[in-house]
Amino acid sequence: MSEFNIAVIKGDGIGPEIVDAAILVLDSVAQKYGHKFNYTNVLMGGAAIDAVGEPLPGETIEVCKKSDAVLMGSIGGNTTTSPWYKLPAHLRPEAGLLGIRKALGLFANLRPCLLYPELSGACPLKTEISEKGFDMLIMRELTGGLYFGKRYTEEVDGVMTAVDTLSYNEQEIRRIAVKAFDVARKRRKKVTSVDKANVLDSSRLWRKIVEEVAADYPDVTLEHMLVDNTAMQLVRDPAQFDVMVTENMFGDILSDEASMITGSIGMLPSASLNETKLGLYEPSGGSAPDIAGMDIANPIATILSGAMLLRYSLDMSEEPDAIERAVKKVLSDGYRTGDIMSEGMTKVGCKRMAELIAYNI
Ligand code: NAD
Numbered sequence: 001m002s003e004f005n006i007a008v009i010k011g012d013g014i015g016p017e018i019v020d021a022a023i024l025v026l027d028s029v030a031q032k033y034g035h036k037f038n039y040t041n042v043l044m045g046g047a048a049i050d051a052v053g054e055p056l057p058g059e060t061i062e063v064c065k066k067s068d069a070v071l072m073g074s075i076g077g078n079t080t081t082s083p084w085y086k087l088p089a090h091l092r093p094e095a096g097l098l099g100i101r102k103a104l105g106l107f108a109n110l111r112p113c114l115l116y117p118e119l120s121g122a123c124p125l126k127t128e129i130s131e132k133g134f135d136m137l138i139m140r141e142l143t144g145g146l147y148f149g150k151r152y153t154e155e156v157d158g159v160m161t162a163v164d165t166l167s168y169n170e171q172e173i174r175r176i177a178v179k180a181f182d183v184a185r186k187r188r189k190k191v192t193s194v195d196k197a198n199v200l201d202s203s204r205l206w207r208k209i210v211e212e213v214a215a216d217y218p219d220v221t222l223e224h225m226l227v228d229n230t231a232m233q234l235v236r237d238p239a240q241f242d243v244m245v246t247e248n249m250f251g252d253i254l255s256d257e258a259s260m261i262t263g264s265i266g267m268l269p270s271a272s273l274n275e276t277k278l279g280l281y282e283p284s285g286g287s288a289p290d291i292a293g294m295d296i297a298n299p300i301a302t303i304l305s306g307a308m309l310l311r312y313s314l315d316m317s318e319e320p321d322a323i324e325r326a327v328k329k330v331l332s333d334g335y336r337t338g339d340i341m342s343e344g345m346t347k348v349g350c351k352r353m354a355e356l357i358a359y360n361i
Helices: 015-033 046-052 058-066 093-104 117-122 170-185 201-214 227-236 248-262 300-313 318-332 350-359
Strands: 002-011 035-041 069-074 108-115 134-141 151-156 159-164 190-195 221-226 243-246 269-273 279-283
Touching (some): 015 035, 015 318, 046 093, 093 279, 108 117, 108 248, 108 300, 117 318, 134 170, 170 201, 170 243, 190 201, 221 227, 227 248, 269 300, 300 350
Parallel strands (some): 134 243, 190 221, 190 243
Antiparallel strands (some): 108 134, 151 159, 269 279
């Protein structure tokens, strides 16, 4: 029997409900495949502010570092009414999220965007595009580039001027490229590297290093695509993409575009990885305070984040495949939470959805 330690950050809003749902499914996997998962609950975000007065207690970082993986719900509250948002910026819930990414060195963000045939009606693209379906994974560099470069605003000859700097070094590019090729090997073995090499120096270095890394992966096909073309291709023919790797800001924008064409935020998992096997797994959506505690949240994104945890941090393959198959089965059996409900389907709550998926493992 193999035994693993998973740190659990339930977080705020719908966080506790969707994490409990994912644990129910993980336990069903553990039972079927003979594993033991030890969960340690730790605090972050609003729940941590209420309990200990800070969004990221030191103990949370320590437990996460010592664990094999971190499973998270989502953090934050209603940004207009919650008292958390009257606190200084470094004490607000979101400071916990930035802090944990930094503390664990999570530089690669993975967002699979998959259109289930059963949910193709929710895709805003034309039927001839959506009926083909798509299954891509966007890998975004998370700790470099424009969002972390030097920035300032100054007056130059009486004119206010703002400057942001986009910088990448070859090590930052190499480590994310290696992750992208490693992940592509576990999928359909194609990498699309997105840049703006016709204009930006940082993109030209990006392209050169990605090509160097590609030489070590002769079984994986590499293509380069300019970011403006990629934005068009995502709505013209999303089925062409397998793994897309790109820098921080391009990835921020393209991953939102890609999630929009799947039709539901409640279906999209994500993973953030560092150079070791450790990763943080969470749904792409927020804490949805408007529906918290009502047992109507869609737990599928968090359940699929659990599948990613098994695949990328615990190096399993049959087990995550079983979770993904169970999700497809429950959808094809016609079960839906409110956010993905359509005519003729059976509406279920968060807990019931998790039970159905766990049953189908
Ligand atoms: P949100 O994603 O929480 O909600 C947007 C809409 O989507 C809401 O109508 C919500 O009910 C719905 N929704 C989201 N997840 C759902 C699910 N699983 N099932 C069904 N419906 C779902 O975004 P928001 O309202 O802009 O943000 C709310 C809070 O979440 C804020 O405090 C924000 O800072 C925080 N947030 C946290 C994270 C994170 O923890 N990584 C990410 C994004 C936003």
